[in-house]
Structure formats: C-alpha cells, structure tokens
Amino acid sequence: xxxxxxxxxxxxxxxxxxxxxxxxxxxxxxxxxxxxxxxxxxxxxxxxxxxxxxxxxxxxxxxxxxxxxxxxxxxxxxxxxxxxxxxxxxxxxxxxxxxxxxxxxxxxxxxxxxxxxxxxxxxxxxxxxxxxxxxxxxxxxxxxxx
Amino acid sequence: xxxxxxxxxxxxxxxxxxxxxxxxxxxxxxxxxxxxxxxxxxxxxxxxxxxxxxxxxxxxxxxxxxxxxxxxxxxxxxxxxxxxxxxxxxxxxxxxxxxxxxxxxxxxxxxxxx
Numbered sequence: 001x002x003x004x005x006x007x008x009x010x011x012x013x014x015x016x017x018x019x020x021x022x023x024x025x026x027x028x029x030x031x032x033x034x035x036x037x038x039x040x041x042x043x044x045x046x047x048x049x050x051x052x053x054x055x056x057x058x059x060x061x062x063x064x065x066x067x068x069x070x071x072x073x074x075x076x077x078x079x080x081x082x083x084x085x086x087x088x089x090x091x092x093x094x095x096x097x098x099x100x101x102x103x104x105x106x107x108x109x110x111x112x113x114x115x116x117x118x119x120x121x122x123x124x125x126x127x128x129x130x131x132x133x134x135x136x137x138x139x140x141x142x143x144x145x146x
Numbered sequence: 147x148x149x150x151x152x153x154x155x156x157x158x159x160x161x162x163x164x165x166x167x168x169x170x171x172x173x174x175x176x177x178x179x180x181x182x183x184x185x186x187x188x189x190x191x192x193x194x195x196x197x198x199x200x201x202x203x204x205x206x207x208x209x210x211x212x213x214x215x216x217x218x219x220x221x222x223x224x225x226x227x228x229x230x231x232x233x234x235x236x237x238x239x240x241x242x243x244x245x246x247x248x249x250x251x252x253x254x255x256x257x258x259x260x
Binding site: 091 | 150166
C-alpha cells in the first residue's frame with residue numbers, strides 16, 4: 001500500500017521545469033567543484049566545509065543534489081516540492097560557508113560575492129517553492145473566459 | 147574544542163537545515179493553496195458547463211415555443227376569418243328575420259282592415 005504511493009510519475013508542471021533546470025545547474029557546478037584542485041585562497045574561502053570533507057566530496061554533494069532535483073521534478077506522485085528543500089538547504093549552507101569563513105577564518109573579502117550570490121539563489125528557491133503549481137495553468141484562464 | 151572554524155561549520159549546518167525547513171514549510175502552505183485553487187477552478191468549470199447546458203436547453207425550448215407561437219397565430223387568423231364569415235351570415239339572418247316580421251305585421255294589419 002505504501003509502495004503504491006511511490007509508484008508512478010507526476011504530470012509535467014511548472015515546478016518540474018524549474019527543478020530540471022536547477023538540477024542541471026547544480027550538477028554542472030558539482031562537476032566543476034569535483035574537478036577543481038583548491039588553491040590556498042579557495043581553501044580559506046570555504047574552510048568551514050573543507051574541514052569536514054575535501055572539495056571533491058562537496059562536488060559530489062552538488063551533483064547528488066542536482067540529480068535529486070531532477071528526480072523530484074516528476075517523482076514521487078504525492079510530493080512535488082521536496083527538490084526545493086535540497087536546493088535551498090545546500091544553497092544557503094554554501095552561502096553560510098562563505099559568510100562564516102569571512103567572519104571566523106579571515107577569508108578573502110571576495111567571499112562577500114559568494115555570500116550574496118548563494119544567499120540570493122537560496123532565497124530564490126525558497127520563494128519559488130511557495131509558488132502555486134496548478135495541474136493545467138491554462139484552465140483558470142479558460143474558465144474565466146467561459 | 148569549539149574554535150572559530152568549528153563554530154563556522156556548525157553554523158553552516160544549522161543554516162542549511164533551517165533553509166530546508168523553511169522551504170518545506172513554504173512549499174506545504176503553497177500545496178494547500180494549490181489544492182484549494184484546483185478545487186475552486188474545477189467547481190467553476192463545472193458550473194460554467196452546467197450553465198452552458200442550461201442555456202443550450204433554453205435555446206432549443208425557445209425555438210420550439212416560437213414554432214408553436216407561429217402555428218397558433220395561423221390558427222387565430224383562420225378563426226378570425228371564419229368568425230367574420232359567421233358574423234356576416236348572422237347579420238344577414240337577422241336582417242331577413244326583421245324583413246319577415248315586417249311582412250307578417252303588414253299582412254296581419256291588412257286582414258284587420260278587411
């Protein structure tokens with residue numbers, strides 16, 4: 001009975017498109033991170049997360065998040081916005097990593113850009129997850145026109 | 147030991163989790179609104195369809211009523227003609243009756259004079 005709830009795909013809707021594009025973006029960024037060998041400045045810029053695991057691991061996390069976002073665009077049928085949770089969490093955590101290393105680890109000032117950019121991306125996902133996702137967006141207009 | 151870098155790691159983790167929680171809350175609220183909107187739109191579309199059916203039925207009925215009206219007008223026209231003919235006939239009969247009465251009265255007065 002529980003397995004049946006997980007079986008099948010959701011119809012393609014507004015959020016599906018956003019999640020697919022975001023998933024691809026995160027995957028590509030993850031590949032870039034995984035292929036990067038961090039310089040000293042880069043290490044300082046992301047020290048709070050690089051103390052936990054190397055940059056390649058975080059690249060893998062971004063790739064995994066991207067793949068999860070891609071999956072969440074159509075599955076499971078009963079939950080349509082869990083992909084945003086992953087993307088928002090990771091984006092804001094990444095912004096916090098840039099921000100906290102600026103405060104606690106005396107990272108370069110260029111980290112401000114990272115804080116603003118990833119913070120805004122996180123806020124964007126936070127806002128977009130609250131948008132309505134009608135089955136057929138045209139239905140409302142069609143109904144109003146009669 | 148919770149030095150600056152470790153604290154930063156903890157903050158990163160907390161911010162990430164808070165972001166996930168916030169996103170979940172907002173998405174859940176949107177999902178409820180979405181369900182309500184879908185239900186309202188479905189009800190609206192159903193009502194519009196029902197109205198369309200009613201209007202279609204009324205239009206068909208109107209065509210029938212107009213056809214009936216035309217037939218009844220035609221019947222009324224025929225009846226008016228018939229009534230006019232009958233009125234003329236009655237008038238002729240009345241006139242004939244009056245004439246016959248006059249003739250009878252004259253005949254009776256002639257006999258009395260004799």
